[in-house]
Amino acid sequence: MxxxxxxxxxxxxxxxxxxxxxxxxxxxDNLVKAAVVYCSAGSYQLVMDGNIVSRLEEGGILYLTLEESKLKVLDADRDFGHCQQLELRGLSLESIFRIRPIQPELESRLYDDDLVVSASDRFLTLVNRVDxxxxxxxxxxxxxxxxxxxxxxxxxxxxxxxxxxxxxxxxxxxxxxxxxxxxxxxxxxxxxxxxxxxxxxxxxxxxxxxxxxxxxxxxxxxSNSGGQTERASNAWLTDVDYLQSVVDPYSLHQTNAKWSDTISFKEWKAYLINNGMKSVSRIPDEIIYVEQMRRKKYFILDKDSIRMTKIREDWGFRSSFFDMFPEGDSILIWGKGHGHGIGMxxxxxxxxxxxxxxxxxxxxxxxxxxxxxxxxxxxxxxxxxxxxxx
Ligand SMILES: [Zn+2]
Incomplete structure (x- = not known):
């Protein structure tokens, strides 16, 4: 092209x-019901349902809890009562807060700029309003x-x-x-x-x-193309002009360039039959192995085919770019790259x-x-x- x-x-x-x-x-990924917020740098204005109620200075701490569909707000020595929405508006160029959900207990994280917390029936919506x-x-x-x-x-x-x-x-x-x-x-x-x-x-x-x-x-x-990127239409239903396949020597010899796996020959044969490859039972075993010098869209046997991306997904492989080799009752998989292979x-x-x-x-x-x-x-x-x- x-x-x-x-x-x-x-x-x-x-x-x-x-x-x-x-x-x-x-x-x-979680329904957070309570969290602790720390001001790590700068200072914040506390705004409850649109009303400015206080400031949170560096080192200050706030306790946020969902109580009967409302947000209860406390700092180290004051109870600010309940509101529907709390905003922490950064007052300096560099305002940084740390938040640690405590119900459920999750890892704490550091964020730039503002925090907006809204209460609903079952959880708190935590939003970082950030540059x-x-x-x-x-x-x-x-x-x-x-x-x-x-x-x-x-x-x-x-x-x-x-x-x-x-x-x-x-x-x-x-x-x-x-x-x-x-x-x-x-x-x-x-x-x-x-x-x-x-x-x-x-x-x-x-x-x-x-x-x-x-x-x-x-x-x-x-992560890594394995030496050739994937054309979008090989993985998705439609073709995209800017996502074509590129031979990519830069990905070779990098940490995720290769992978290997072993699967059972019996299970592979059963998988092909279950996916509509009727000819598997009448053709020699030697030809039911995937081979890809270049990326292929389908694994084809006789008149039947399975998308390579489906095989990757069904078997949990790191990429859809791989070759198979017989090894006793097993099949050795030599794979290239990591991820869907599309784009950069x-x-x-x-x-x-x-x-x-x-x-x-x-x-x-x-x-x-x-x-x-x-x-x-x-x-x-x-x-x-x-x-x-x-
Ligand atoms: Zn999303």
Missing amino acids: KRILLIVLISVGLLEAVAQPVQVGLYQ FDKYLAGVVETEAGDNAEKEFYKAQSILCRTYAMKQLDRHDSEGFSLCDGTHCQAYKGKSVSNPVILEAILETTGMVVADYNFKLITAVYH SQQGAMKMARDGYSYQDILQFYFYEIRLMDYRDLPASSLSQAKLEF
Whole structure:
């Protein structure tokens, strides 16, 4: 396929970075009924149902409990009574809080900016109202770790920003924009371990990946492609122009480039029959093994087929890119890569950054016919779903 790469680079300096809050639902896999909040830096205004009632200074602590569908609020020496919604509004540029759910007991996490807690019948909705770039720093650290080059972090930041901006209406009915699980993008709080992550985000602030029609792309990434990325239509039902298969030497020899597994020959044969491969019982055993020099969409026997992604899912393999070899009564699986294989390989991108490639080079390598541009230059129709405060 002909690769046309039109890159529109809008230089956005650090000073032009604008504060854009995004609302992120926290601890979304649990129904939190009580939590302790600590002010770790700066100070906060306490607002109960719209009324300013107090301040929480650095070192201060608040106890929040759900009681008969209302939120009970206490600090170290005062009982503030009950409300429906509590806001902790940061009063300084750097306001940081720590929250620890105590019912159920969950790990404590550190967050930038504001906290909004709402009471309902069965649980508290915890929302971090946070500057979009600070949110992205937390996402990038959670999704990509803290030990990579800045150019890799820039590429990852642009993908995380694009992915988030495309999903901003996902949780409208729940009172926030994005959740903190893998459903949106994993976000375990403030980025703390590598200042280069936030630098990479600020140096690319506002930048997103659009397709040739100026629409935000589905900015997918995975751990390691195993040497060839997956075409979107091999895994999904529809083809996507910018998600084609790329031969990816950068992912080879990285930690998640290979995996192996063993399964029983008898169970494999039974699996094929159960999935409609009727010819299995009349063809020689030697040919019922998967072989993939290049990624295949289907495993085909005679006139029957099974999607490789289905085999991966059913057997819990790390990728759908693997070969099988007979070994006694078992089958040895030699697999390549880790994850769905679509879009950017994170370990391949990290290698490219170590080899001196720029974030533009990295994104152009993994995606076809893309435009790197500032979201503020996208046509309004492309941003209809976005709920940032522009
Ligand atoms: Zn979500």
